Amino acid sequence: MEKQKILIVDDEHDLLDLIEYNIEQHGFEALRADNGKEGIALARNHYPDLIILDIMMPEMDGHEVCAILKEDKKLHSIPIIFLTARGDEKTEIKSLEKGADDYLTKPISPAKLMSRIKTVLRRVNESSDPGSVIHVKDLEINKERYLVLKGSKKYQLPRKEFDLLFFLASRKGKVLSRDTLLNEVWGSGVYVIDRTIDVHIRKIREKLGSDYIETVKGVGYRFKE
Amino acid sequence: MEKQKILIVDDEHDLLDLIEYNIEQHGFEALRADNGKEGIALARNHYPDLIILDIMMPEMDGHEVCAILKEDKKLHSIPIIFLTARGDEKTEIKSLEKGADDYLTKPISPAKLMSRIKTVLRRVNESSDPGSVIHVKDLEINKERYLVLKGSKKYQLPRKEFDLLFFLASRKGKVLSRDTLLNEVWGSGVYVIDRTIDVHIRKIREKLGSDYIETVKGVGYRFKE
DNA sequence: GAATAATCTTAACATTGCCTTAACAAATCA
DNA sequence: TGATTTGTTAAGGCAATGTTAAGATTATTC
Numbered sequence: 001m002e003k004q005k006i007l008i009v010d011d012e013h014d015l016l017d018l019i020e021y022n023i024e025q026h027g028f029e030a031l032r033a034d035n036g037k038e039g040i041a042l043a044r045n046h047y048p049d050l051i052i053l054d055i056m057m058p059e060m061d062g063h064e065v066c067a068i069l070k071e072d073k074k075l076h077s078i079p080i081i082f083l084t085a086r087g088d089e090k091t092e093i094k095s096l097e098k099g100a101d102d103y104l105t106k107p108i109s110p111a112k113l114m115s116r117i118k119t120v121l122r123r124v125n126e127s128s129d130p131g132s133v134i135h136v137k138d139l140e141i142n143k144e145r146y147l148v149l150k151g152s153k154k155y156q157l158p159r160k161e162f163d164l165l166f167f168l169a170s171r172k173g174k175v176l177s178r179d180t181l182l183n184e185v186w187g188s189g190v191y192v193i194d195r196t197i198d199v200h201i202r203k204i205r206e207k208l209g210s211d212y213i214e215t216v217k218g219v220g221y222r223f224k225e
Numbered sequence: 226m227e228k229q230k231i232l233i234v235d236d237e238h239d240l241l242d243l244i245e246y247n248i249e250q251h252g253f254e255a256l257r258a259d260n261g262k263e264g265i266a267l268a269r270n271h272y273p274d275l276i277i278l279d280i281m282m283p284e285m286d287g288h289e290v291c292a293i294l295k296e297d298k299k300l301h302s303i304p305i306i307f308l309t310a311r312g313d314e315k316t317e318i319k320s321l322e323k324g325a326d327d328y329l330t331k332p333i334s335p336a337k338l339m340s341r342i343k344t345v346l347r348r349v350n351e352s353s354d355p356g357s358v359i360h361v362k363d364l365e366i367n368k369e370r371y372l373v374l375k376g377s378k379k380y381q382l383p384r385k386e387f388d389l390l391f392f393l394a395s396r397k398g399k400v401l402s403r404d405t406l407l408n409e410v411w412g413s414g415v416y417v418i419d420r421t422i423d424v425h426i427r428k429i430r431e432k433l434g435s436d437y438i439e440t441v442k443g444v445g446y447r448f449k450e
Numbered sequence: 451g452a453a454t455a456a457t458c459t460t461a462a463c464a465t466t467g468c469c470t471t472a473a474c475a476a477a478t479c480a
Numbered sequence: 481t482g483a484t485t486t487g488t489t490a491a492g493g494c495a496a497t498g499t500t501a502a503g504a505t506t507a508t509t510c
Contacts, residue, residue: 015498076460179343191340196459198497216371217468217496218384219284383468421470422485430487442478442485 005046005153007119009039009065010083012055013040015108020031022110023117026150040068043075048122054083079120081147083108102164111164120139132167136223137212148208155207160185166201172223175216182203228254228412229346230271233266235279235308244277247335248342250291256284261285265293267302275346279308280358297333304345359394362437366394373433380432386408393438422446424428 006028008019013034014057020030031046033039043051051069051182055062057071082103101119104113134141140149146162148155157165163185168176176184178194186192201213201221214222232254233244238259247257256271259262261282268276276294280287287307307330329341357368365374371387373380377380384389388410393401402410403419411417426446427440438450 021229030494090401158459174369183340183343192459193461197462199459199499201497202499216384216499217466219371222370337498385469417470418472420472420486423469424488426486440486 003027004050004149004152005031005043005048007031007033007039007046007048007053009033009036009052009057009062011035012054015054015106018110019108019113022114026114026117030116030207036062036065039065043069043078047075048078048116049178051078051080052083052117053080056085074152081116081120088169106167114219134166136169136172139169139208139212150208157204157207161204161207163202164197165204165208165213168221173225175220176219180220226250228252229275230254230273231342232256232258232267232271232441234261234275234276234282234287236260236282237279240279241320243335244338247339251339251342261287263291264290267292273303275310275342276286276303277342280303280403295416299403302321306345354399358389361394361397364394364433364437366391375433381387382429382432384430386425388434389422390429390433390438398450399447400441400445400447405445439446 004210006023008016008023008030009032010016011034014211016032016034020032023030031040031042031048037060039051039053042048051170053062053065069078069080079102084103102116104116104208118167133211134143138150140161143147143162146157146159148157148162148165167181167185178197181197182190182192182194201215204213212224214224216222231248233241233248233255234257234438235241235244236259241257241259245257248255256267256273258267262285264276267273278287278290291305291307294303294305305348306329329338359366359368362376363397367389368372368387368391369383371381373382373387373390389406392406392410403422406422407415407417407419424442437449441447
């Protein structure tokens with residue numbers, strides 16, 4: 001169980017406070033840095049889900065930070081929202097060219113900020129191949145990233161747990177026998193005892209809660225509709 | 226519910242014994258033949274749900290048997306699993322061309338065999354299964370979901386109650402004796418007192434009301450038309 | 451490539467709730 | 481009315497599932 005992390009890099013501490021407050025109000029975890037160097041270090045340690053980057057900063061400006069992040073294999077796909085001074089169109093264009101996903105002009109409206117953040121995160125999460133992403137109840141089950149999103153929380157399930165959840169969710173409402181699950185999730189060439197499934201179900205419930213998968217005694221399991 | 230029948234055709238009696246034992250352990254009924262001619266005769270008399278066919282047999286080999294079965298209108302849709310000698314790739318290809326649903330190489334792992342059998346049976350059953358939902362009166366009895374819907378209300382009946390209701394509803398209007406119900410719903414190898422049925426009927430009535438199942442004194446129960 | 455961590459599987463024990471039975475009440479038939 | 485069949489209820493046994501932990505396996509890191 002893990003909140004989605006948002007890294008904010010800005011040299012104005014008042015603004016950092018404001019953004020941090022709003023982000024945490026919405027259930028995300030905030031990471032803050034007041035200069036580019038620290039920002040990059042935090043990114044490398046925490047792999048945030050989104051980075052908000054001020055452009056005007058002493059020493060290393062936002063574009064430089066962005067360039068360095070985009071060179072890092074493990075970080076280059078993290079979406080970035082730039083903060084620009086009002087009406088500086090040249091900067092805006094440059095930002096988008098650098099690989100920004102969005103930009104915001106100061107001064108910032110907290111509501112607008114949160115709306116943009118969610119839009120960007122959604123866009124990134126939904127990327128490509130539909131069908132590999134299932135939306136059920138308040139869950140988003142993303143097969144490409146082997147990630148389950150529940151509101152602003154992020155769950156990184158191990159493969160078997162994820163595959164099991166994905167299969168059940170893709171046939172929600174239907175009761176699936178342990179035999180079916182073994183054949184479809186484990187594959188027809190794999191021989192494990194069926195109680196293995198129960199253990200995985202237990203772990204999924206432990207992480208996501210018991211509101212999703214229900215037991216039909218003597219028959220199998222079912223994803224609640 | 227009647228057991229599914231599996232016909233095994235092989236000239237090695239040790240292997241027949243082994244397969245028969247495993248098949249019956251998993252709740253199927255085994256039919257055995259040690260040559261192709263007898264295999265075809267058994268198939269015509271019993272209409273098995275699946276046929277396991279050895280290829281290397283004296284007189285008539287598995288491919289010939291398969292060809293004859295595929296010509297018979299009443300038998301041609303029965304799935305066939307071939308047994309081939311290990312690594313004989315040409316045979317494998319030929320088998321699949323002949324209309325086999327799967328093939329297995331000797332020597333056989335019982336676990337693997339059972340897994341394949343279940344996979345093949347499931348594939349066959351799943352593809353054409355509109356009979357898993359019954360609409361009678363204001364009820365929808367959905368076997369896939371193991372749920373009974375009455376208007377907008379959902380009822381989750383325990384397995385035996387559900388199976389009993391499903392069986393009665395699938396033969397609505399017909400009076401079914403307790404003996405018949407025991408045999409078809411409980412299975413032919415299960416010994417329970419017939420009054421057990423009455424208790425289950427009572428519980429179904431308690432949940433869904435008394436408008437569905439009526440008693441025919443001295444004979445049995447009937448789902449009202 | 452060894453060490454470390456994470457995941458998967460199994461086994462054992464705990465718990466739940468379904469199934470069956472038995473016993474009595476009510477209904478039906480002779 | 482007495483005999484037989486079915487309705488109803490409740491309790492105990494038991495099979496299915498929940499839960500936990502430890503060993504086996506696989507991935508990851510240095």
